Amino acid sequence: MSEMKIVSGNFAAAYGAKLSRVEVVAAYPITPQTEVVEKIAELVAEGEMDSEYIKVESEHSAMAACIAASNAGARAYTASSAHGLALMHELLIWASGARLPVVMTNINRAMGPPWSVWADHHDTLAQKGTGQLQFFCESNQEVLDSVIMAYKICEDEDIMLPAMVVEDAFILSHTKEPVEIYDQELVDEFLPSYDPDYKLDVDQPLGFGSLGMPDWYMDFRYKIAEAFEKAPDKIMEVNKEFEEVFGRDPGGLIEEYKTDGVDVLIVTMGSISSTSKDVIDELREEGHNVGLARLRTFRPFPVEEFRKLTKGVNVVGVMDRSYTFGHGGDAAREIKDALYGHRDVILKDYIVGLGGRDLTPKILKNVMLDAISLQDKGLDREIEWVDLRINQERWRR
Amino acid sequence: MSEEEVFRIVIDPKDHRDLPRAVITDCPSHLMTKTGSWRTLRPIVDLEECIKCGICWKFCPDVSIEVKEEGAVVDYDYCKGCGICAKECPVDAIEMKKEADYV
Amino acid sequence: MAKVPEMELMNKGTTACPGCGAAHAMRYMLKALGKKTMINIPACCWAVIPGVYPSRNLEIPLLYTAFETTGASSSGVRAALNAKGVDPREITVVGFAGDGGTADIGIQALSGCLERGTDTIQVMYDNEAYMNTGIQRSGETPYGAWTTTTPVGSQKAWKRNPKKNMMEVVNAHGIPYAATVSIGHPELMIEKIQKAKEIPGPKFIHIYAPCPTGWRSDPSNTIELCKLAVDSCVFPLYEIEDGKYKIYKKPKDKIPVKDYLKLQGRFRHLPEEEVERIQENVDKEWELLLKKEEFTNE
Numbered sequence: 001m002s003e004m005k006i007v008s009g010n011f012a013a014a015y016g017a018k019l020s021r022v023e024v025v026a027a028y029p030i031t032p033q034t035e036v037v038e039k040i041a042e043l044v045a046e047g048e049m050d051s052e053y054i055k056v057e058s059e060h061s062a063m064a065a066c067i068a069a070s071n072a073g074a075r076a077y078t079a080s081s082a083h084g085l086a087l088m089h090e091l092l093i094w095a096s097g098a099r100l101p102v103v104m105t106n107i108n109r110a111m112g113p114p115w116s117v118w119a120d121h122h123d124t125l126a127q128k129g130t131g132q133l134q135f136f137c138e139s140n141q142e143v144l145d146s147v148i149m150a151y152k153i154c155e156d157e158d159i160m161l162p163a164m165v166v167e168d169a170f171i172l173s174h175t176k177e178p179v180e181i182y183d184q185e186l187v188d189e190f191l192p193s194y195d196p197d198y199k200l201d202v203d204q205p206l207g208f209g210s211l212g213m214p215d216w217y218m219d220f221r222y223k224i225a226e227a228f229e230k231a232p233d234k235i236m237e238v239n240k241e242f243e244e245v246f247g248r249d250p251g252g253l254i255e256e257y258k259t260d261g262v263d264v265l266i267v268t269m270g271s272i273s274s275t276s277k278d279v280i281d282e283l284r285e286e287g288h289n290v291g292l293a294r295l296r297t298f299r300p301f302p303v304e305e306f307r308k309l310t311k312g313v314n315v316v317g318v319m320d321r322s323y324t325f326g327h328g329g330d331a332a333r334e335i336k337d338a339l340y341g342h343r344d345v346i347l348k349d350y351i352v353g354l355g356g357r358d359l360t361p362k363i364l365k366n367v368m369l370d371a372i373s374l375q376d377k378g379l380d381r382e383i384e385w386v387d388l389r390i391n392q393e394r395w396r397r
Numbered sequence: 398m399s400e401e402e403v404f405r406i407v408i409d410p411k412d413h414r415d416l417p418r419a420v421i422t423d424c425p426s427h428l429m430t431k432t433g434s435w436r437t438l439r440p441i442v443d444l445e446e447c448i449k450c451g452i453c454w455k456f457c458p459d460v461s462i463e464v465k466e467e468g469a470v471v472d473y474d475y476c477k478g479c480g481i482c483a484k485e486c487p488v489d490a491i492e493m494k495k496e497a498d499y500v
Numbered sequence: 501m502a503k504v505p506e507m508e509l510m511n512k513g514t515t516a517c518p519g520c521g522a523a524h525a526m527r528y529m530l531k532a533l534g535k536k537t538m539i540n541i542p543a544c545c546w547a548v549i550p551g552v553y554p555s556r557n558l559e560i561p562l563l564y565t566a567f568e569t570t571g572a573s574s575s576g577v578r579a580a581l582n583a584k585g586v587d588p589r590e591i592t593v594v595g596f597a598g599d600g601g602t603a604d605i606g607i608q609a610l611s612g613c614l615e616r617g618t619d620t621i622q623v624m625y626d627n628e629a630y631m632n633t634g635i636q637r638s639g640e641t642p643y644g645a646w647t648t649t650t651p652v653g654s655q656k657a658w659k660r661n662p663k664k665n666m667m668e669v670v671n672a673h674g675i676p677y678a679a680t681v682s683i684g685h686p687e688l689m690i691e692k693i694q695k696a697k698e699i700p701g702p703k704f705i706h707i708y709a710p711c712p713t714g715w716r717s718d719p720s721n722t723i724e725l726c727k728l729a730v731d732s733c734v735f736p737l738y739e740i741e742d743g744k745y746k747i748y749k750k751p752k753d754k755i756p757v758k759d760y761l762k763l764q765g766r767f768r769h770l771p772e773e774e775v776e777r778i779q780e781n782v783d784k785e786w787e788l789l790l791k792k793e794e795f796t797n798e
Contacts, residue, residue, distance in 0.1 A: 023583035026576060052579035057612030061572030064565060064609070068540065068576025071563050074583050076576070090566055099419040160418055198421050200561040200577060202536050202591060207422035209564035212553040219413035220420055227418075410554075426513035426550060426557040435518065455504050455686060456723050458523040460512050475512040479519035479712075480720030493720075 002182045009172035010035035012140040012179050013079060013105040013165070016147025018049045019187040020103075023074040023194075026054040026065035028084060031117045032169045033107045036079040051077075059084035063091035063102070070100040071208055073199035075151065078102070081169065082109035082123040089127065095162040096131025096224060098209055101154035101194070102162045103147060108270065108321075109169040110355040118356020119168040121269060121322040125298070125330040131224055133163035133231060134299040136269045138251070140177040143167050145242065145250040148182075152191050153238045158230045160196075168271040168321075169356065182246060190245045231300045251294065253302035258284065259291035259309060264372050266292045267318040269331060272352070272359050276319075279364045288372050295331055303338040310339060316347045317371030319364075323351050328383050346374050349383045363387055366395045427475065432459065436478035438493040444468040446490035453482035453491060502691040505531045509559040516549045519719025521709030521726075523549060524683040525625040526558075526596070529707070532693035533621075535560060537592045538581075540574045542606060543567040544598035545632045545711075546625075568605040570595040571613030574620045588619035592697050595622040599640035600630045603664050614673040614702040621696050621703045624666060627711035635714040639664040642734075644778055646766045647714070658769060662781070670704040671740050678704040679739035684726020688749060692739060708735045716765025728760040733786040738793070745793040757782050 007015070013036045017025065025044075027037045043049035052069075056062045059080050066076035080088060085106050095102050110120035124134060135150065137143045143165060150163040167173055198206060212220060232253055239252040257277050259265060268276045273294040280292050293309055295302070310316060316339075320329025327333060332349030339345060350367050353359045367386055374380070387395045410416050442453075447468035454462045454469065461476040462469055469482070469491070483491040509530035516523040522545050530537065537560045541547060547564060550557035565573035574595040581591055595613070597606055602624035610622055629647045630636040637647040642663045646652050650659040670678050677699045681689035689707070696703040708726060712719040729735035730749060734757060737749035757779045761767040770778075 024576065024579045026572075026579070052583045054575050054579050055616055056572060056575070057608060057615070061569060061575075061609050061612055064569035064572035065576030065579065068563060068565065068573040069580040069583075070576075072538070072577045072580035072584075074580035076580075091569070094566055097419065198417065200538050200563060200580075202538065202561060205535075205556070205559050205561045207550060207556045207558070207562040207564070208419070210420055210422045210550065210553050210555070210562075211548060212420050216416070216420075216553050219416055222413050223416060223418060226413075420553050422550075422554045422556040424554040424556055426511050426555045428513070429555045430513040430515060430551050432513060432515070456524075458516065458518075458520050458527070458722070459514065460508055460510060460527065472512065477518035477719075479722070480718070481519055481723055484720040485723055 002180050002186070004178050005181050006176045007140060007179050008035060008174050008176050009140045009143050009167045010107070010174070011039050012144040013147060013167070014039035014043065015181050016144040017077045018043055019182060019184060020075065020077070020148050020151050020191060021193065022051050022077040024052045024054065024066065024069035024076045025078065026056050026062045026069070026076070027078045027080070028056050028059045028062050030059070030081045030084040032109060032173045033079050033081040033084070035173070036105060059087045060091060063088045063095065066102045067091060067095050067098060067100055070102050071098065071200055073194070073196055075194040076102045077104065079105040081107040082111055085123050085127060086111065089130065092127055092130035092132055092162070099160040099224070100162060101151065101160055103150045103154060104164050105143070105147065106164050106166045107169050107173045108166050116355040117169060119171050119271070119321065120354050120356065121330070124164060124166045125322045125324070127164070128299055128330065131161060132299060133161055134297065135163065135165045136296055136298060137165060137167045137172065138271060138273045138294060140172055140179045141248070142250050143172065144179055145246070145248060148187060148191055149238055149242055149250060153231070153234055155194055156234055159227050159234055161227055161231070171271040186245060190242065228300050232302060235297060251296040253297040254305050254309065255294040255296055256309065257292040257294065259293060262291035262313060263289040263375060264315045264317065265310060265313045266290060266368055266371060267295055267316060267331060267335065268292060269295045269298070269321065272319065272321070272364065275359065275361055276364050279361055279368060282365065283368055290368060290372060301334050301338065306335055306338040307342045310343045310345055313345055315371050315374045316345055317350060317368065318347065319350045319352045319367060321353045323354065346379045348374060348379060351383065351385045352387065357387060363395050366397070431474050432477050433474045436476060436496045438478040438480055439473070439496045439499055440471050440476065440478065440480065440482050440491050441494050442469045442471060443490045443492070446488055448488055450487060452485050452487060456481050456485045501687045502694060504528070504686050504690060507531060509535065511557050511559070513551065514549045514557055515551050516545070517713045519712040519722040521627060521683055521711060521722050522546060522625050525707045525709045528683060528686045528689050529623065529693055530558070530560065532690040533592050533594065533697055536590060537594055538563065538577055539594045539596050540565050540570050540577060542570045542597050542601040543632070544601050545627070546596060546598070548632060567601055569609050570597040570601055570606050571609035571611070571622060574622065575613050575616065575618040578618050578620055588700065589698070593620045595620060597624060598631070599624055599626045599628060600638045603639045603666050611673065614670060614675050614704070618702055619700055621693070621705055623705045623707060625707045625709045627709050627714060629714050631711045631714045643781065644767055644770050644774055646769060652769045666706055667740065671743070675702045675704060677739070677741050680706045680708065680735065680737055682708040682726045682730055682735060682737060684723050684730065685737065685749065688737065714766070717763055721763050725760065725763055728755065728763070731755045732757045732760045733782055734760055736786065736789055738789065744796045745789070747789065747793055
């Protein structure tokens with residue numbers, strides 16, 4: 001029987017791995033991910049989780065060990081955050097190049113210096129080009145759901161790619177919420193065991209990952225691109241199946257909140273979405289025609305969906321909890337890419353909440369009101385950093 | 398994989414659709430790479446002298462010597478002419494000669 | 501002494517240089533371990549030796565991995581096999597890295613692998629420099645050697661640091677078995693690798709594998725150099741089993757180090773006093789090893 005437990009986002013991730021019957025776990029501790037590895041260690045030590053847990057000496061080795069285990073035909077899992085994820089960079093690319101469905105949980109945390117352990121999406125988005133699917137979660141339930149879903153999507157023969165299920169540091173990772181821990185039989189029904197067609201096998205001695213000359217390299221890369229092209233449909237298909245089995249919609253590519261016929265569309269990612277939805281309700285009561293799109297799947301980027309969603313919209317206000325230097329907020333830039341040549345719309349990029357800076361309902365409301373005001377006054381600036389000390393008075397009033 | 402499949406997918410792909418999903422190799426190296434052409438010196442075995450001890454076979458880094466009924470036989474398709482066999486032969490039955498004289 | 505098995509698990513058609521010691525290292529190792537072996541290979545000469553896609557050179561499954569990850573990758577493969585219920589004595593998981601991939605960039609992953617007790621054989625095939633990238637010095641390049649990054653020049657800038665002693669590094673992890681082996685003594689090499697295969701837990705094998713290209717030696721001298729290295733005590737053949745040292749091949753008559761050095765162009769710039777200095781160091785290390793053997797067997 002499924003049971004409701006009050007657990008943190010980190011415990012939800014650990015239970016997601018357990019329910020997915022992960023065979024090999026290799027992970028290294030880092031704040032704020034530590035509870036994931038502690039919980040898994042405990043579940044294994046208590047015999048509740050039948051996994052080989054490799055206590056590696058670094059995140060780089062964690063992903064290397066997961067890649068090797070996956071190549072040997074085992075379902076592999078790891079978890080990390082910020083600097084740990086950055087250290088994994090080389091292997092994130094390796095996992096997608098080798099077409100291995102390793103799933104990891106990343107706890108979104110700011111990169112130093114200054115040292116910071118608080119919420120920020122830059123760590124994950126700095127890895128957006130590594131060939132990982134990326135799912136941004138809004139709740140602890142979604143963390144658990146997304147881990148299970150990710151294996152189903154990634155192990156599909158048309159996809160065979162690694163994935164990152166991400167949650168915001170502390171806001172989700174250390175905050176307890178009621179989470180439904182599904183019955184194992186139900187999960188088994190949804191997620192069959194991992195059985196790849198090629199793996200390390202002494203009876204069929206193949207070589208994995210050899211040197212590829214220019215005459216083939218490009219064709220192999222194109223095959224990865226093809227898998228990414230197929231991924232949006234596969235994600236939606238698995239999302240639907242998940243909903244049928246578990247009675248819950250994890251959010252697909254984009255979760256739409258009161259977006260029908262809106263003039264102003266607000267875009268958020270991760271944990272700020274919940275507070276933002278309350279603010280949307282408030283603004284609608286005040287008579288503003290505003291709705292919210294929660295960008296759940298950053299990779300593959302839902303290009304078509306954004307084009308559909310912005311039809312008839314006057315202003316798109318994007319809240320980015322990350323900033324790529326010399327470029328801008330990652331989500332805003334990618335949405336602009338998607339809309340180019342398709343929509344004539346005002347788009348403003350709000351840089352918010354870096355390094356865990358608190359995002360109160362008041363600040364979120366002022367951001368949305370600013371977006372709404374652009375309908376009359378036009379775009380004042382493309383990118384605005386919100387709640388800096390220099391402009392705090394304006395955003396907190 | 399069946400043998401035909403191995404050939405189609407791994408040995409003779411036409412374009413990316415024939416490739417395995419990742420770089421997975423299954424074509425025996427001796428079918429792809431004949432290293433005999435690298436040779437500048439050619440080992441010549443004097444079968445009269447050869448005592449079939451197998452030392453040349455043992456120390457050949459290119460798996461290119463076989464000890465047969467008649468003595469040590471070099472596979473010139475793969476022998477790179479390193480000369481270890483001639484050096485290690487206990488009865489000096491192998492001599493390294495200029496490859497140019499044979500091609 | 502173990503015979504050299506006839507079975508070949510390394511095929512013809514490698515792209516190794518003529519007289520390559522690393523090719524020998526793989527060939528003998530696989531003869532020792534047999535078909536039920538899975539191998540992890542990082543960036544090194546052996547990333548190139550099997551040939552380019554779609555070439556497959558070995559009759560065992562081969563997993564290429566990133567340069568610094570051999571130990572971690574080996575742990576991953578072993579964990580997957582454990583999860584599938586495959587006994588470590590049934591399938592041997594090997595990490596096969598060059599000296600750079602073992603002693604320099606790969607030392608962290610190797611240390612982790614040994615410390616956490618992965619049942620695997622970690623092999624360092626040692627050609628004493630980064631040969632695949634074109635002869636740059638590594639932590640295993642010996643004192644006095646020329647490489648492209650210790651180019652001698654007018655400032656006598658040959659390698660000024662000693663060779664890193666990996667046997668001591670791995671022994672400090674308290675592993676059950678470590679051995680040095682040489683491709684110049686294949687029967688002994690096979691014997692030691694077969695011994696390692698049967699011992700549970702992490703094992704380490706240091707293979708001496710000359711590189712004619714990088715050592716500026718004649719390809720025909722590869723095996724001769726191995727014998728000279730052992731006879732001069734430059735590369736002693738010994739094993740450490742549960743902390744006990746045993747030199748399993750003691751030279752009958754210790755030959756001078758210069759007999760070993762003179763066959764290699766990489767040492768030809770060395771003045772007489774530097775050769776003497778190397779001789780003194782080899783003597784010192786050899787005496788120390790004899791004492792370790794004595795002390796640990798008391």
